[in-house]
Amino acid sequence: MQRTSKLLHVEDHSRDVAGMTYVYPVVSxxxxxxxxxxxxxxxxxxxxxxxxxxxxxLKRGTAPIIDLGRLEAELRTFLHEILHGDFMQxxxxxxxxxxxxxxxxxxxEPTSAREFEQVVELIGRVKADYDLPQELKLVLIxxxxxxxxxxxxxxLRRMAALNGEVWFKLDSATREGRRSIxxxxxxxKRVRENLERAAFLCPxxxxxxxxQIDGLPPTQLESDAYLTFIEKFLQGGGLLKGVLLYGLARPxxxxxxxxxxxxxxxxxxxxxxxxxxxxLAVKLxx
Numbered sequence: 001m002q003r004t005s006k007l008l009h010v011e012d013h014s015r016d017v018a019g020m021t022y023v024y025p026v027v028s029x030x031x032x033x034x035x036x037x038x039x040x041x042x043x044x045x046x047x048x049x050x051x052x053x054x055x056x057x058l059k060r061g062t063a064p065i066i067d068l069g070r071l072e073a074e075l076r077t078f079l080h081e082i083l084h085g086d087f088m089q090x091x092x093x094x095x096x097x098x099x100x101x102x103x104x105x106x107x108x109e110p111t112s113a114r115e116f117e118q119v120v121e122l123i124g125r126v127k128a129d130y131d132l133p134q135e136l137k138l139v140l141i142x143x144x145x146x147x148x149x150x151x152x153x154x155x156l157r158r159m160a161a162l163n164g165e166v167w168f169k170l171d172s173a174t175r176e177g178r179r180s181i182x183x184x185x186x187x188x189k190r191v192r193e194n195l196e197r198a199a200f201l202c203p204x205x206x207x208x209x210x211x212q213i214d215g216l217p218p219t220q221l222e223s224d225a226y227l228t229f230i231e232k233f234l235q236g237g238g239l240l241k242g243v244l245l246y247g248l249a250r251p252x253x254x255x256x257x258x259x260x261x262x263x264x265x266x267x268x269x270x271x272x273x274x275x276x277x278x279x280l281a282v283k284l285x286x
Contacts, residue, residue: 021067023074024106025082027092033100034092035139036078040066040119041108048109048143049183050171051256052209052248055107063113072122079130101137102127111146117155124162138164141207145186147194156201166204167244168195173229177222180213192233199239205283206230207244210268212261223271231278242281245272249285262286 024037045061046053081087088097102123104110113119123138138159146152156166170191171181178184198204208226210218218226234240247262265286272282 020074020078022071023078025078025087025091027096033096033098034082034088035100035105036075036082036102037105038071038075038102038110038119038123039106040104040110040113040116041106044107045112046108047112047145047184049254050209051181051183051254052211052252052260054250054253056253058107058254061108063108063110066113066115066119068115068118068122071119072126075123075126076129079126079132083130083132099133099136101139103139103141105139105141109143109146110140111142111149111152111155114151117151117158120155120158120162124158127162136163138162139167140164140202141167141169142198143169143182143184144191144194144198145184147197153197153201156198160202164202165241166198166202167207168198168204169208170195170206170226170229171209172218172222173225174222177218177225188229192229192238195233196238203241204239205241205244207246209246209248210263210271211248212263213256214259215261217263217267223274227274227278230275230280234278234280240280242283243275244283244285245275246285 021042022039024039026035026037027033040063043059043061043064044055044057045059045063046055047060047062049058049060082099110116120138127136140156140159147156156164159166169182172178173188175185175188178186195204195206230240230243245268247268248260251257252260263286268284268286272284275282
């Protein structure tokens with residue numbers, strides 16, 4: 001396994017640290033330890049284009065054909081190194097030397113891979129061969145736009161049996177907000193339906209990025225729409241573990257980057273309190 005000698009930190013989620021195509025480690029501030037990333041979009045293609053995205057040369061598109069044999073070999077190699085080699089001591093800060101999860105993340109929407117269900121099965125098979133923490137999670141970080149695919153739903157059912165969690169992106173509950181932040185035209189009705197499907201099949205968190213655009217935080221209209229969406233979703237019997245509310249950790253590599261700045265601690269804490277008042281847990285990472 002090729003790797004760099006630099007120490008990992010939360011502001012660097014480079015995909016080439018391990019010198020592999022599909023597998024890369026990061027120190028995740030949201031996960032609180034080492035997250036083993038599974039990048040099913042090494043072609044930097046995504047069906048959305050979020051303005052805070054840190055992927056270089058991001059393009060519209062879908063995941064390429066996945067080489068399942070290579071992915072399995074890379075995952076086995078890396079797990080062996082992290083468990084029996086010096087990777088933790090050499091490249092991970094002492095406070096983060098724990099394996100927290102295996103996460104579908106990477107450089108695009110992971111559920112756009114036609115082999116998604118097969119990859120989940122592969123990870124389950126590999127996990128069983130290693131002495132991994134019993135609480136190790138399998139996390140899907142997703143924009144939720146492809147949950148209606150039967151293969152994705154089958155993958156989520158299998159994930160639930162592997163201590164899985166879905167982190168479902170919702171940065172705005174208005175059509176205008178989703179267009180400006182995510183460059184996506186997904187309707188709120190479809191967001192709700194896909195969120196319901198995901199949460200029914202596998203434990204699900206909403207993940208929401210908040211930040212300032214041109215020095216301004218989200219408008220009152222945006223904040224109210226978001227809170228109303230959650231309230232109605234819960235009243236309708238929707239299941240959620242909570243909200244992962246976070247700010248900008250790393251610079252955007254999109255054209256809008258100069259317009260984006262971190263939101264104030266006071267704003268994000270106030271918004272977090274309003275979400276908690278609806279009965280949901282909030283994990284806050286400003």
